[in-house]
Amino acid sequence: MKSRYESAKNVFIDSIDIDDYIDLSTSASAFRQLQHSIEKPLKMILLFGRPGTGKSILLNRIAMKLQKEKEIHYFDTPSTNEKEFFYKLFKVLTNHELPSNTDINFSSLVNYCKGLRGEREIIILLDEAQMYGREMMEKIRLLSDTRAVKFIVSLHKTEDEDLIAKEHFQSRIWEVIELKNATLEDQIAYVHKKLLKKNLFEVANSIKEKEMKLIHCFTKGNFRECNKLFYTIFEICEYYDTHEPSKIQYNRISKKIIEMAALKLGYINV
Amino acid sequence: MYEIEQLEKQWSSYNKKRKRPLFIALFLCVVVVAMAVAVSLNDRLRHTLKQMFNDDLHVQVSLVENHLAQEEENVSMNKKDEKPVKIAEVPKMVIEMKPNPYDIASKEPVLEAVESLSAPEKTDSSLPIEGAADKKIHLDILETSSVTAYKDVESRFYQTHDIDDALFLAKSYFNRGEYKKAEYWALQTNKVDSNIEESWLLFAYAKAKLGQKQEAIKVLNAYIAKTNSIEAKRLLEQIK
Numbered sequence: 405m406k407s408r409y410e411s412a413k414n415v416f417i418d419s420i421d422i423d424d425y426i427d428l429s430t431s432a433s434a435f436r437q438l439q440h441s442i443e444k445p446l447k448m449i450l451l452f453g454r455p456g457t458g459k460s461i462l463l464n465r466i467a468m469k470l471q472k473e474k475e476i477h478y479f480d481t482p483s484t485n486e487k488e489f490f491y492k493l494f495k496v497l498t499n500h501e502l503p504s505n506t507d508i509n510f511s512s513l514v515n516y517c518k519g520l521r522g523e524r525e526i527i528i529l530l531d532e533a534q535m536y537g538r539e540m541m542e543k544i545r546l547l548s549d550t551r552a553v554k555f556i557v558s559l560h561k562t563e564d565e566d567l568i569a570k571e572h573f574q575s576r577i578w579e580v581i582e583l584k585n586a587t588l589e590d591q592i593a594y595v596h597k598k599l600l601k602k603n604l605f606e607v608a609n610s611i612k613e614k615e616m617k618l619i620h621c622f623t624k625g626n627f628r629e630c631n632k633l634f635y636t637i638f639e640i641c642e643y644y645d646t647h648e649p650s651k652i653q654y655n656r657i658s659k660k661i662i663e664m665a666a667l668k669l670g671y672i673n674v
Numbered sequence: 675m676y677e678i679e680q681l682e683k684q685w686s687s688y689n690k691k692r693k694r695p696l697f698i699a700l701f702l703c704v705v706v707v708a709m710a711v712a713v714s715l716n717d718r719l720r721h722t723l724k725q726m727f728n729d730d731l732h733v734q735v736s737l738v739e740n741h742l743a744q745e746e747e748n749v750s751m752n753k754k755d756e757k758p759v760k761i762a763e764v765p766k767m768v769i770e771m772k773p774n775p776y777d778i779a780s781k782e783p784v785l786e787a788v789e790s791l792s793a794p795e796k797t798d799s800s801l802p803i804e805g806a807a808d809k810k811i812h813l814d815i816l817e818t819s820s821v822t823a824y825k826d827v828e829s830r831f832y833q834t835h836d837i838d839d840a841l842f843l844a845k846s847y848f849n850r851g852e853y854k855k856a857e858y859w860a861l862q863t864n865k866v867d868s869n870i871e872e873s874w875l876l877f878a879y880a881k882a883k884l885g886q887k888q889e890a891i892k893v894l895n896a897y898i899a900k901t902n903s904i905e906a907k908r909l910l911e912q913i914k
Binding site: 640 | 688
């Protein structure tokens with residue numbers, strides 16, 4: 405018989421699938437803010453935050469939401485080189501594939517975009533923008549200056565390098581939206597909603613606030629870390645459920661199991 | 675999950691490590707509490723002992739005061755002196771101190787031949803007798819130096835007219851060969867109490883030593899006529 409914890413474990417496999425999106429008060433607020441910014445005649449919008457704060461899923465969701473209303477395109481994977489990027493952009497702008505033996509003249513592309521002003525408003529969502537080089541970002545800025553293409557760039561905010569990156573973008577950015585780690589309440593809601601979405605009521609009820617405090621302490625409210633930790637917790641629970649049922653409490657997730665998972669993931673050390 | 679056992683071991687180690695500061699803190703708390711209790715008990719014990727000591731001291735002080743009062747009464751009964759006795763600072767413990775000239779003098783064979791047959795009531799002045807506390811008072815004063823001590827005893831005699839003081843001085847001076855002074859202090863003793871045989875004998879013997887043999891014989895005869903003392907008779911024979 406399949407353990408209930410196996411299903412619970414799979415709920416927390418990290419993905420940016422729009423079906424996995426959980427509507428929280430903070431993420432709803434960020435969504436509205438981004439949607440509002442897109443309506444403004446801005447050239448570039450910066451969405452930034454620490455890894456795992458939900459930037460990608462927000463971009464994905466906004467792309468899904470606005471795809472019927474606007475000409476919006478989500479570049480989820482950063483292009484490894486300039487050529488690849490302009491090939492993708494060319495296709496977005498012209499709806500045609502560029503012949504493989506041809507190169508794009510950047511000036512011609514800018515002029516083409518200028519010609520689109522007033523006729524089309526193309527929104528490009530660039531995820532993991534920190535992967536793009538300085539020169540590439542300059543070209544993106546020049547394209548956004550045509551006001552025919554609006555770029556929403558998503559950027560990691562880490563301790564050092566992304567602050568520099570933010571500074572690099574500062575003069576070109578018109579609006580900044582920062583995503584932060586979840587509060588305890590948001591994280592509780594996130595976990596419960598995620599489990600309930602998959603009809604795992606009993607498992608959701610076994611997660612009490614006291615244990616969630618410990619989990620929030622380990623993950624600092626980061627969604628990706630939260631997914632990782634819960635995946636490991638349910639993995640351990642699944643093992644006990646299958647092999648040593650006497651060691652598991654079905655009405656709650658024990659502190660011991662949470663700490664074992666935290667040890668495995670390196671949140672705590674012996 | 676093949677590593678679950680390993681993970682359990684890790685968790686056990688982590689749990690022990692995590693609880694260690696708690697145990698240490700608990701241990702320290704117990705130690706602190708134990709020390710506090712010990713200090714508290716010690717204070718109480720000290721307080722109790724102090725209280726007991728104070729009570730004892732009060733009893734001693736009251737005893738000394740009673741004794742002084744009694745002594746004062748005795749002095750007034752003797753009708754010899756108007757001034758109060760100044761012995762307030764004299765503790766009982768001074769009995770432990772070094773031997774004093776008084777005791778030495780009282781044990782000295784002043785009248786060798788006579789004292790071998792001495793009357794029982796006056797031979798040993800160190801025996802506890804009425805006014806024993808007075809002797810302790812003397813001891814305290816005499817501990818400084820012998821010369822000062824004699825002076826102190828003399829000055830005290832003028833205040834208290836204590837016959838023990840006078841007799842002590844008579845014996846002491848006699849033993850030191852100061853017969854004039856011995857004669858004087860024997861006479862002083864006799865003035866206070868004319869029934870003390872030792873003072874008579876000392877007075878006569880000192881006279882004899884000073885070369886006033888006839889006067890000594892006269893004094894002894896007078897005393898023999900009065901008391902028929904064997905000691906006086908022996909001394910009279912010796913002088914003759």
